[in-house]
Amino acid sequence: MDDDIYDDIHVVRASLERVQRRAAHVVRYFYAHLFTHHPELRPLFPPAMDDQYDRLFTALVHVVEHLGHPGLPAHLELLGRDHRKFGILDEDYRAVGESLVAAIGHHSPGSWDRRTEASWQRVYDYAAGAMTGGARRSSVTGEPAWWEATVLSHRLHGDHTAVVHASVSEPYPWLPGQYATIEHPELPGVWRPYSLAGRPGDSHVLEFHVGRVPDGQLSNVLCDRTEPGQVLRLGAASGSALTPPPDTGTVTLVAAGTGWSPVKSVLDALLSRRPAPRIRIDVVARGEAHFYDGAALDDILRKHPCLSAYWWYQERGEGRMRAAERLHTHLRERRDWADETVYLCGPVMFVHETAELLHECGLPEGALIRDPLPASVRARGHVSHAEAFLDPPPVNWIDPDARTRPLDLPLPLPQSTIGH
Numbered sequence: 001m002d003d004d005i006y007d008d009i010h011v012v013r014a015s016l017e018r019v020q021r022r023a024a025h026v027v028r029y030f031y032a033h034l035f036t037h038h039p040e041l042r043p044l045f046p047p048a049m050d051d052q053y054d055r056l057f058t059a060l061v062h063v064v065e066h067l068g069h070p071g072l073p074a075h076l077e078l079l080g081r082d083h084r085k086f087g088i089l090d091e092d093y094r095a096v097g098e099s100l101v102a103a104i105g106h107h108s109p110g111s112w113d114r115r116t117e118a119s120w121q122r123v124y125d126y127a128a129g130a131m132t133g134g135a136r137r138s139s140v141t142g143e144p145a146w147w148e149a150t151v152l153s154h155r156l157h158g159d160h161t162a163v164v165h166a167s168v169s170e171p172y173p174w175l176p177g178q179y180a181t182i183e184h185p186e187l188p189g190v191w192r193p194y195s196l197a198g199r200p201g202d203s204h205v206l207e208f209h210v211g212r213v214p215d216g217q218l219s220n221v222l223c224d225r226t227e228p229g230q231v232l233r234l235g236a237a238s239g240s241a242l243t244p245p246p247d248t249g250t251v252t253l254v255a256a257g258t259g260w261s262p263v264k265s266v267l268d269a270l271l272s273r274r275p276a277p278r279i280r281i282d283v284v285a286r287g288e289a290h291f292y293d294g295a296a297l298d299d300i301l302r303k304h305p306c307l308s309a310y311w312w313y314q315e316r317g318e319g320r321m322r323a324a325e326r327l328h329t330h331l332r333e334r335r336d337w338a339d340e341t342v343y344l345c346g347p348v349m350f351v352h353e354t355a356e357l358l359h360e361c362g363l364p365e366g367a368l369i370r371d372p373l374p375a376s377v378r379a380r381g382h383v384s385h386a387e388a389f390l391d392p393p394p395v396n397w398i399d400p401d402a403r404t405r406p407l408d409l410p411l412p413l414p415q416s417t418i419g420h
């Protein structure tokens with residue numbers, strides 16, 4: 001980062017604070033300005049822009065908050081690499097910068113001056129430069145901007161979860177715990193992240209577990225209108241790898257709902273070790289019928305009799321937290337946490353509460369491997385079941401963009417801004 005930019009940071013932060021109350025207007029103005037001056041960029045964005053408004057401002061706030069943070073350049077480079085899938089050119093970044101500065105200036109009556117405008121421009125140029133640099137580096141290594149993946153099989157379990165296998169045309173590098181963003185031919189421009197399940201490296205076949213989301217767009221198309229032969233597009237694998245440390249002796253894998261998908265790939269990695277560690281699996285679901293991948297797990301258990309697996313679910317008529325409560329009671333009764341490594345994946349609040357419980361039980365901080373919690377959950381701290389019911393957290397994915405950052409970065413970073 002250029003030294004001069006440090007002088008701009010406080011100017012830009014103060015300016016952003018002033019417009020933050022009018023964020024919705026700023027973002028609408030930004031898109032109107034961009035599409036008026038550059039109508040050729042409209043197809044890069046999804047037809048329905050509802051989600052897009054929040055994403056842009058969240059991204060902007062996070063970049064500004066993290067200016068000067070040592071992890072920011074790497075994050076921006078990854079973001080630029082990922083944005084290649086939208087077909088963005090260097091001049092498009094310039095157009096976005098002009099509209100952004102125009103939108104903030106328009107909403108800062110009385111406080112906008114040449115100094116503020118120049119600071120915004122330098123900060124934007126810095127961020128765009130890091131992103132285009134990341135895109136260029138990825139392109140010169142020959143990495144595709146996106147991968148085509150042909151659906152091989154599609155199974156819908158109950159009416160709620162689909163397991164999709166798709167074959168990629170070119171090698172697709174990924175690690176257990178990472179996710180791929182997917183675009184479906186029926187919803188151009190709508191990209192959503194899904195954890196990769198199965199075994200990385202030794203085949204061209206990828207596996208995804210897709211839970212139906214009320215009012216969801218892509219999840220529901222992947223559940224209901226996806227069949228063998230269709231060609232999906234995938235972005236580069238992103239997110240923190242949950243790869244187990246080499247000397248892991250005893251491991252507990254805890255998965256709730258489709259949190260089972262990354263856990264399945266971690267399990268596969270552990271089973272290929274010689275000697276394999278002692279492994280115990282706890283799977284939590286809404287009901288018996290929601291163990292959508294039970295047949296595959298049975299198969300794994302048959303091949304590896306040393307594994308132990310436990311299923312936790314709520315009975316018909318019981319409250320929706322009952323399965324998690326059963327697991328928690330069981331974990332509390334276990335006494336042997338000293339030499340354990342635990343993997344934890346699932347709904348955000350489930351992960352949050354289970355992590356707290358495990359630490360109370362004596363599991364050391366470094367022995368718990370999970371994705372970072374989104375800022376909204378950290379800010380809320382612990383919430384009771386009743387609070388969660390009355391005021392559910394606004395996220396239903398473990399913050400996908402928190403997962404794109406390097407593991408040592410302690411704070412959340414921005415949402416991908418375009419077409420996601």
Ligand SMILES: NC(=O)C1=CN([C@@H]2O[C@H](COP(=O)(O)OP(=O)(O)OC[C@H]3O[C@@H](n4cnc5c(N)ncnc54)[C@H](O)[C@@H]3O)[C@@H](O)[C@H]2O)C=CC1
Nearest residue numbers: 211256257258259285286323324345346347349350396397
């Ligand atoms: N790396 C990760 O941690 C991954 C996380 N996920 C997330 O896992 C979730 C899976 O969704 P579904 O399959 O619909 O699961 P779900 O909503 O059916 O939940 C599964 C179980 O988790 C427990 N649970 C749910 N909400 C809870 C809460 N607020 N507090 C305590 N326990 C709770 C319940 O016992 C429930 O039976 C999604 O939000 C997805 O984004 C998915 C893949 C990877």
